[in-house]
Amino acid sequence: MDDISTSTLFIALGVLILLSAYFSSSETGMMSINRYRLKHLQNEGNRSAQRVQKLLDRPDRLIGLILIGNNLVNIAAASLATIICIRLFGDYWGPFAATLGLTLILLIFAEVTPKTLAALYPEKIAFPSSVILLPLLTILYPFVAFINGITNGILALLKINPVNGSDDSLSREELRTVVYEAGSLIPQKHQDMLVSILDLENVTAEDIMVPRAEIVAIDINDDWRKIQKQLTQAQHTRVLLYRDSIDDSVGFVHARDALRLLSKDQFTKASLLRAVREIYFTPESTPLHTLMYKFQAEKERIALVVDEYGDIMGLVTLEDILEEIIGDFTTSIVPDHSKEAHLQQDGSVLVDGSANIRDLNKEMGWNLPIEGPKTLNGLLLEYLEEIPEHKVSVRLAGYPLEIVDITENMIKTVRVMPEYYRPSEDSLND
CATH class of the missing domain: 1.10.1200 (Non-ribosomal Peptide Synthetase Peptidyl Carrier Protein; Chain A)
Structure with missing residues (x-):
């Protein structure tokens, strides 16, 4: 070493610091890279992504390789820094100056700066680094395997498998x-x-079903002319037929089938009953994803919802499930155009008592409780524990509500005060 000039030692020390920065940034870049984006790029055939994924398949080997390289260059840098400082400051102050100076330099230029850069731009660091690290792993594999054998043995004592230690699910x-x-x-x-x-x-079938009282159905025992009028004025393509009570449902008749009978002059009660389609029943607790699979398997689009006693509670369609995913098909979900929530000039909202709470929460951005009653009327009655005889104001789940109209033992209209709904000027002018 005495024959090597101090300037040469400085150059060598600078190269070692750069190598230390490379290993530090590579470690952070490899560990910080987005695994899902990496898999996406790998599936698209990106070679850099494939190299990085190959290294990350065995993180124990990758970390072992990087730390071996990092420690080697850091130790070598410490030795050179000590020699340089002894030459510059003497035997007494030299080691102290080398320790303090090199620690500061390594922290700034070989640790904090490169690792921060790698954390911010992991792909830009990891992809180029893989070009060097992959062949380097092959060259140093015996040494890396030896180190990993020891460390994996220690991990095995802790019942940790380094290969399957990470779960990307x-x-x-x-x-x-x-x-x-x-x-x-x-x-x-x-x-x-x-x-x-x-x-x-x-979400269950009970949450999105059309309540029993709102099901559009036709009593097949009614006068034939009344039945014809109901069929011609029906707003749905499938209409439920029943005898005297909806609990004695016959089946669904499709408007297309009725038109076909009418075109053939065969439109009678008997022919209409022969055209009905079998009813598909589903429990009220059926989750929507399960119900959707059942609709697909059975090639059904509509079902009657029944409770644990077999009583009909409501009706659910495939369209109801799709609307739960993508929103209302046929009506605007803008709050002031809602069928059940009407924006007032003072900023309050008049809400129909029969409105579904989940729908209100989605349309209005509210957070009314959905565990329990499904309608606003049911929620208020449960909260009050009685049917109010006159207008009542309550604060429910933090929302100031005023019961405006009560008819036939039901809360028909509720006013939600503007404290929780402040419309924009545009919505007021619509």
């Missing part, structure tokens, strides 16, 4: 976070659709 909640964190990469409407799909198993 995402839970439903984690996937929901990923969707929302996508930001502008995925439009807001698409984000809502994806999250709605994730939530299908938390």
